[in-house]
Amino acid sequence: MSPHRRSAPPRRPAPAPATPEYVTLAVGAPAHGGHCVARPVDDPSGRVIFVRHALPGETVRAVITEKNSKIWRADAVEVLTASPDRVRPLWQDAGPGGVGGGELSHVALPAQRTWKRWVLADCLRRIGGAEVVDAVTALPGTAGGAVSVEPMPGDAAAEADPNPRVRERAGAGTRTRVSLAVTDAGAAGMHAFRSGTVLPVHSLPLAVQAIQDLGLTERALWRKHFRPGMRITAVAPSDGDPLVLLEDPDAPGQAPTVLTAAGHSTGRRRVGEAVDATGLGLGRLHYSVHADGFWQAHREAPTVLVDRVVRAVLAETPTAAGTRPGDEPLDAARTAGTRVLELYSGAGLFTLPLVALTGQVHSLEGDARAVGDARRTLHDYDGAQLSVGRVTPAAVAQLGRFENAGGADVVVLDPPRRGAGREVIQAVAALNPSRVVLVACDPAALARDLGTFLRAGYRPAAISALDMFPHTHHFETIAVLERG
């Protein structure tokens, strides 16, 4: 259950030793990627081993899973001294030797967020450097670049629930998109961590209930549709019934077969998504998106991100915190006329509220189908100029100019995992917008991109981080930058 549906195919790691090799490890700090830095207990100055399924401060017996000249990896298989933050994992399939996508499910949720805060601060320090740490530290409540990672609202409510069974499952049942593969034996499965091997999965606890109820992992109904190597996507839209999409590995490029929850073939290709934008004064927003196209996967993510990003773009005082109790909706009379350039705009999640409040947005997105979806959703808005194409310095320079007006006032970037990169950021800075809003799903890319913005004359004015992918090592950050 990776955060973004179109994740890269698993890399092929160096093979693990043929005979299992065990080590006893003293586990240190978390590192980016879902593991901790550990060293052999009998050789504290010895080689660093990146261990999964462990917690800082623990002593574990681990099996080596990968060895190459640079990196050794291991999975903890026995806990000799347990951390107080260790809990019973809620997803056995993602345990040692299992599938990727649930690598923190042995960690109590508050400690998962501490882990992520630590990783973010570490990335800012190691990759961004002292200049980035100083700039982030200058913001309130972020000493040493330690930005708190906030729970999503529903997960926070579940964590505070008086019922221990609800508390135990906090952060689970939140994914509206799930990507699976079919095993050689014809069952629903997922890739083993860093491997091309598909392992069967027996439950999908991170998925929303509507996807769990499909019974993809256990009902015979689905088996007759599955062929080894097929890719399965389960989608539970906020406006409508779930769908199951099957992609035949032998027919690349062919449209997937789409099935209803009852396993019947359907011609539906798109789903309806609704976003609550009442905090912005916009009521409920409605989108039409391809079922297998990119859409934010945590059930609350579209609403929370729209609220935070749109306020980040248009609030007078820079904020990455979204609508707070007592905040007025945005005043459309003031925001109208703000020129917004939006890069990596997907199916128009932010474009719709931004154009509703400003009247003019230029957007750029590489996926033609997503832009087609955005055009459908935004057909009533003349002020939205939605372009298909790669985000390049030339495209930024061209789209950043507004007819009879000048350059963009605000640029929004929501790039894929690798970040926007130096050349694109320099092209954004050359437009001289007064504000930039950067949404990042990878802390290493965020640190790199923040460094580039600093050198181009922009400083962070607000930052927030959200635990949009509980039980995995992933999280999302929103940074607001201002000129000077």
Ligand SMILES: C[S@@+](CC[C@H](N)C(=O)[O-])C[C@H]1O[C@@H](n2cnc3c(N)ncnc32)[C@H](O)[C@@H]1O
């Ligand atoms: C993290 S998603 C964000 C989409 C949208 N903001 C949302 O929240 O739904 C990143 C988007 O960037 C697009 N993308 C990735 N690389 C790109 C590139 N080089 N040029 C243009 N678009 C790209 C992807 O197709 C994807 O829609």
